[in-house]
Amino acid sequence: MEFPKLTSLAHGGGCGCKIAPSVLQDIMASVPAGIIPPQLLVGTEASDDAAVYRLNDTQALVATTDFFTPIVDDPYDFGRIAATNAISDIYAMGGTPILALALVGMPLDKLPLETIGRILEGGASVCREAGIPIAGGHSIDVVEPIYGLVALGLVHPDQVKKNAAARAGDVLILGKPLGIGIFSAALKKDLLSAEGYARMVQLTTQLNRVGAQLSAMPEVHAMTDVTGFGLLGHLLEMCCGSGLSASVDYASVPMIPEAVQLAQQGIATGASTRNWASYGADVTLPEGTPEWQQKLLCDPQTSGGLLVSCKAEAAEAVLQVFREAGFDAAAVIGQLENGDPKVNVRSIL
Template identity: 70%
Template sequence: MLHEDARRAAIGDNPCMSGQIAPLEAEPRLTSLSHGGGCGCKIAPGVLSSILKGTGAMPIPAELLVGIETSDDAAVYQLNETQALVATTDFFMPIVDDPFDFGRIAAANALSDVYAMGGTPIMALALVGMPINVLSTATIGKILEGGASVCREAGIPIAGGHTIDSVEPIYGLVALGLVHPDRVKRNASAKEGDMLVLGKPLGVGILSAALKKNQLSAEGYAQMIASTTQLNAAGPALSVLPGVHAMTDVTGFALAGHALELARGAGVTVQIDWPSVPVLAGVRELAAQGIITGASARNWAAYQHEVHLPNGFSEPDRALLTDPQTSGGLLVSCSPASVDEVLSVFRQRGFGHAAVVGKVTPASEFSLVVKSA
C-alpha cells in the first residue's frame, strides 16, 4: 500500500528506526484507532470557548504572568527576578502509523509551546494512554522511544509521567521550561505596524488526511515528518530580540485561528498576504482533490465571521488557511526594522521556508483580512 511504501522510504537506513515494520504488519494501523489525528483532534474553537467560559474566575497571583486570558501557548509563573517557569501540556491521537514517528511528532509539538513563549525546556513528563489489548508492548515502547529521542535532541530528560489503558492511543508531554520574565513573548502583544514572519510552511493537516486515505506519496510523507519533528528551538533566540513583540505557534486552529488569537489579544487587525505564505509541496493539489481534514471545516465554522477573504478565494486555499497544523511553525510579530534579523535567526536554525506573511494594522471590521495580491 502507498502509505507503507511512504513509511519505509522515510525510515530508510536509519538504525534508530530499524525493526519497526514487523509489529505494524501484525497490528492495526495506528491512525485507524483514532477518530482524529494530531492537533486536528482539538475541540473546535467555538466549543472550546464555551467550555472555558468562567473557568478563570478566581484570584490570580501576581506571579502568574500568563494564564488563560488570551488562549496563550503556555502558562508562565515568575519564580524570581531572573527566572519564570513555563508550563504546558499537549497530547493527541496518532497522526501517522509509524509508532516511533508518532512519538517524535507528539513530543516536538508539546515542546513547541515552551519555545513559543521564548522559553528553554528543562524537563518533561510523559502522558500515555494506550489500548493495551490491541497494541503490543513493543509498539507502545517505540512510541515512547520516539518521544524520548526528541527530548534528547532538546537536551532534556523525560523525568516521569502517567499511563492509562484507553480506547484510543494517546501520547504527549507535560513540558516545563524557563525564561527571563522580561523575555516572555505572549500572543497578545503585537503592535500596529508590525510585520508577521512564519517559520514553517502550511499543509500538515492535508498531508495527514492523504496518509489516512492511502494517497500520500513517499516524498509527501518524508516532508510531513521533517516538518512535524523539527523543534521550534528558534524561540529563545527570537525572544531576546527587542523588535520581537509577540509570538505563538500555529497548531490545531490553523494559521487563521492563531492569527485571530494574536489580533484579538492586541486589539488589532492581522493582514495575511496569501501569496507569500509558504506551503508544503503537493498540498494544494491534494486539497483541490478534496483531501482535507474535518477539523478544517470546524475551524472555519467557528471563526469565519471574523475573517475577510478576497473575491475568488478558492476552496482549496480556504482549506489551507484553516488547515490544522501539528507541530506547526512559530508566528512572530516584529517591527519592520527587525525582519531581517528574525529571518536570519530562523535560517541559522534550519528553517529555510521562513517568510514574511503579513502585517499588523489598526483594528477594523474584521480581525483577520486575507489579501490575494
C-alpha cells in the same frame, strides 16, 4: 498476530483532533475564574501557548501540556511528532525547556507492548535532542492511543513573548509551511507519496528552538505557534489579545507544494471545516476564493511553525535567525495594524 494501524484506532489525528475554537470557548465560559496570584505572568486570559509563573527577578517558569492521537502509523515517528509538538509551546513563549513528563494512554488490548515502547522511545529521542529529561509521567488504559508531554521551561520575565503583545505596524513572519493537516488526511486515504510522508515527518519533528533566541530580540514583540486552529485561528488569537487587525498576503504564505496539489483535489480534514465555522466571520477573503485555498489557511498544523510579530525593520534579522536554524521556508506573510480584531486576506491567486 496482525495488529491494526495506529491511525485506524483514532477518530482524528495530531492537532486535528483539538476541540474547535468556538466549542472550547463555550466550554470555558462556564468555568469560574480561579486564583490569580501576582506571580502569574501568563494564564488563560489570551489563549496563549503556555502558563508563565515568575520565580524571581531573572527566572520565570513556563508550563504547558499537549497530547493527541496518532497522526502517522509508525510508532516511533508518532512519539517524535507528539513530543516535538508539546515542547514547541515552551519555545513559543520564548523559553528554554528544562524537563518533561510523559502522558500515555494506550489500548492495551489492541497494541503490542513493543509498539507502545516505540512510541515512548520516539518521544524520548526528541527530548534528548532538546537537551531535557523525561523525568516521570502517567499512563492509563484507554480506547484510543494517546501520547504527549507536560513540558516545563525557563525564561527571563522580561523576555516572555505573549501572543497578546503585538504592536501596530509589526510584520508577521511564519516559520514553517502549511499543509500538515492535509498530509494527514491524505495518509489515511493512502494518497500521500513517500516523499510527502518524509517531508511531513521532517517538518513535524523540527524543534522550534529558535523561539528562545528570538525572545532575546527586543524588536520581537509577540509569538505563538500555529497548531490545531490553523494559521487564521492562531493569528486571530494574536489579534484579539493585542487589539489589532491583521492583513495576510496569501501569495507569501509558505505552503508545502504537494499539500497544495492534494487540497486542489479536495483532500482536507474535518478540523479545517470546524475551524472556519468557528472564526470565519472574522476573516475577509477576496470574492471568488476557492474553497481549497480557504481550507489551507484553516488547515490544522501538528507541530507547526512559529508565528512572529516584530518591527518591520527587524524582519530580515528574524528571517536570518530562522534560516540559520534550518527553517528555509520562513517568510514574511503580512502585517498588523490598528483596527478591530479581524484578518483580511489579500492576493488570492
